[in-house]
Amino acid sequence: MSDQNSASEHVSEHISTLGSSVAIWLALLAGTAITVAAANIDLGPFNIIVALTIATIKATLVVLFFMHVKYTHEKLTGLVIVSAIFFLFILLALSMADYTTRLWR
Amino acid sequence: MATTDGPDFGERESYLNAGHGLKSWLLTVDHKRIALLYLISITFFFFIGGFFALLIRLELLTPGGELVQSDTYNKLFTMHGQVMVFFFLIPAVPAVLGNFLIPLMIGAKDLAFPRINLLSWYLYIIGGTLMVYTILNGGVDTGWTFYTPLSTEFLKTNVISAAVGIFFAGFSSILTGLNFIVTIHRMRAPGMTWNRLPLFVWAHYATSIIQVLGTPVVAITLVLVALERLFHLGVFNPALGGDPLLFQHLFWFYSHPAVYIMILPGMGIVSEVVCCFSRKRIFGYTAMTLAVVGIAVIGFLVWAHHMFVAGISIYAALIFSLLSYFVAVPSAIKVFNWTATMYKGSITYQTPMLYAFGFVGLFTIGGLTGLFLACLGVDVHVHDTYFIIAHFHYIMVGGMVMAYLGGMHFWWPKISGRMYPEGWGKLAALIVFIGFNLTFFPQFILGYMGMPRRYHSYPPEFQILNVLSTAGATILAVGYLLPMVYFTWSMRYGKPAPPNPWNAAGLEWQTHSPPPTFNFDEQPVVTWEAYNYDEIGEIPEKEKEEVPVAH
């Protein structure tokens, strides 16, 4: 089967270069700075959206580059990540479906 | 390494005689030995849980509640539920049969992480010890559901030790699931493609998804319950602004999918057994694989059907009711496909097949009554009545325990290297079936009449049905004791089993009974589909009780 054959032939031997790691690191630091700065500006309901978007971008960078998901030939890793996010989403979304539609809360 | 003591299996070395002494068992990393460790431990807990069940039934013989105090009764059903669910049924099939068989079925030498497998067992034992401590230290009376704020602010019993015990059992279950997922992905023998996997393996794959992604949520929830009790955080305490319904959401987010942990592996067993004793391919292999995965995934979307009258939004109730029906469709496919598998088969009725019949029938009844509960208008009336009790015992006891027993009989020759006594096996299956129905069918009627569950005393007009139920439970007890006795007996006195007594398909039957430590003498290479009974043919006719057939 694909996931066994292809994957077990070549182990994900990607060695991250110094440069790219430092670049990601700088991007993460920049993200932190931006998110702190943005928090002090009143954007109304967008404050939360901006903060979480930046957090998600940072998290994505970590997953893709620091955790080497970008370089892996392994589709399975992606599947595991996607399903974790999916079921987390289910938990949050369906619980909120109750709380947001209660006539009294 | 020649053996002198223990059962004599000739010169051949098997996992059973590969090492001696307690240490060789307690430090083993062999999945087959770990499976036996689990077998012993879950049997222990099954009898504890069963003992509580018998006390419950004895108490309910009379309406007045004379036998035990109400507090004691509350502890009885709580500990019955917790022990049966977390320490018996959830690990029952995966950790015993799954552990033993998955590497054999996919042609591997062991699970991917043998030491983690042993760790799982130790976590289970730590959890189990805490549970036993809880029982001996005066018990716990939260109900198996731990509803807040009762469990966090009001009860004075051992809530924390029970919660922590279940937390450990939960992590044991998570690690088992993790091990299975990785094993099934990474350890398959050459040629063992996904669409050649036995359905037993598929069922465990689906189960593992639930174990890995559902269990952590209940784990953190129980941590919060313990913290609430210790520090009064208020997260679930309405007096401090908390919402008790949040606890219910988090609890059922796990515990509904968990009911599928408690049925999918049984479905896997039944698929193997039905095929073997009909000498046929499974009807609609692809649909069967999609169905188990579908049940596992959709099972995550329906949890609030346990909360229809709990005070959730009615719109949420409408959604969850609808979603609950979706999960029934793949279940229906399974039932119909098993039935269709028998069509034009060549069916024989050994004990495992009898249990498989029992499973299909009782699961159907239990499942269909699940549809009553998913139906909002009816659930408002029967919620928290004996109708619920009957529904889930039909599935869990009538379905899963039957499947478990069927599987134990089916693979006992492989596990122990001995045959069990067929006549006794059939008798026990019959007793279990009769006892079961007598115990739990009256509870459907009681439930619709309105007898609430978790009641220590009840109005006298409910008595007759309760008496019937108690009578059934005693029969059931006999039915469960029998296999226990003759399995033990057969370990010493049973006929030595050939490698493949049922002439069944599946890699596990191609190695010795009992298998050697590394499972196969040489690495198997798979070139055939699952259930290739067309090539295998009939069950060997030795000294079997054959009914002469004239048709």
Next chain:
Amino acid sequence: MFGHFPLWPESASTNAGNVDALYIFLLLVSGIMTALIFSVLTVFAVRFRKHRGQRAVQIEGSHHLEITWSIIPFCVMMVFYIWGAVIFFQERTPPQDATEVYTVAKQWMWKFEHQGGQREINELHVPVGRDVKMIMTSQDVIHSFFVPAFRIKQDVLPGRYTTLWFHATKPGTYHLFCSQYCGTQHSGMIGWITVMEPRDYEAWMSGSAGNQPLAVTGEKLFSELGCVTCHRSDTQGRGPNLVGVFGKRVLLEDGRTVTADENYIRESILEPGAKIVQGFKPVMPTFQGQVTDEQLNALIEYVKSLAAPQPGRSANTSPVAGASPQL
């Protein structure tokens, strides 16, 4: 001892008939399904028993069949769903003009208070042929109000109200159970619902006199607690005029609107800062810990009576309160 051996619960409300009809339908359909599956199983089991010299015929499967036996059950189930949802919606939508009974549950008893001020414990008298709405809360843990003869049930939660309604059709005495496990005496938290002919009911109501109507109690409390100093019947008070508030949509300071139902009034008294009415300052002090659940009920009943034409009667003319399901 075994004299009385029923197999079906009594039915004594309009809802009971609806639920029974649905239940019988479910029983029939699943009975047919079960019979079908069992007989097919039996036929196969007998017909395809092992015959000497005859081999099984291998069948791969059939997508047509599989699709058929997915779609048909699915359609049947959608009938279950819709029918069940309709009944549920009715059950959860209290009619207007219902007689109201305030309920406070605690370990392990039921306390009822009628609008007329009559109090009962573990016993509830209601008239036949009239809508009755239960407004329930708990003082400690979760309980559940369950009357099998009416086929209704609703959990009763601490810290908020849940509601329930029924329309009794048959005089008699029926079981009241607490169906949510609530500790030691859970099985002792039972009582009786007595359904009476309207005439008997009126007699009973006036018989247990010595009470003042709940709204009057509430009015007294309203001045004793000092509510009147801010909530005056003109627009001069520091707080909003409460006349006609109940059941209306209220515009809040943060732009949201909420319906002024029992839970909202309760919250306004216990957590005044949670929702600030537009145009007012959050100066109202909290009365948490100063009013009992019973007093709260009286205050709420009073606020409600301000909305009604004649205080004390339950003629709630507001379109919003009655029409929307209350949960």
Next chain:
Amino acid sequence: MPTSQAAVDEHAHENPALLHHFATEAQQKNAASLGMWVFLAQEVMFFGGLFCAYLIYRYKYFGDFGSASQQLNIWLGAINTVVLICSSLTVVLAVRAAQLGKRMALVCWLVATIFLGLVFLGIKADEYAEKFEKHHVPGASFSYHELLPGQQKFPEAERQYANPHHAEMYFSLYFAMTGMHALHMIIGVGLFAFLAFMAWRGKYTPNYYTPIENAGLYWHFVDIVWIYLFPLLYLIDRHR
């Protein structure tokens, strides 16, 4: 397929780290890596329960959560975020060193990671201590009166919160979430200490460094949790 008997015999003596039940190193490594990812998926759901509780109460008690969040020290939070991000970098460099077979570099980067982890925990401990002093720890001694200074939003208001319990809820969740996160950090630090020791003894080679890689994955995950905790707990209401 690599999983043949021949392959086993060939490889069996090459790498002492190859366990008996695997056929090839590649198989073993892939299994370990998949196992780690599945474990992380489990961790997502574990924290998911807490995030769900947070989300719901944030929704229910929107204003009070905002006010209570003002009590946190945004700078300590930001510094800790930076510390964690740096530690993620050191982990990446440690893995790289292991891949390249630089033993001393590996040890150094691991020690650096441990150091940064300890800095994070130290700052966290300091924040906790401050909470104790201010009586912001939920429980009997919880007090909201001291939240007042400098935060007067409504001139007439006697109180800052609609309901002090809602502020307490915020702090309950704050402690539960950051506490659970800190627990993961402590485990991570312990893990790295062990790995640093083994690395120093020369256990890891370019052929076998799976433990380093997997511990790295774990550490990055813990980092990601913080990346979400920081805005949710510290930043939600700064703009008011």
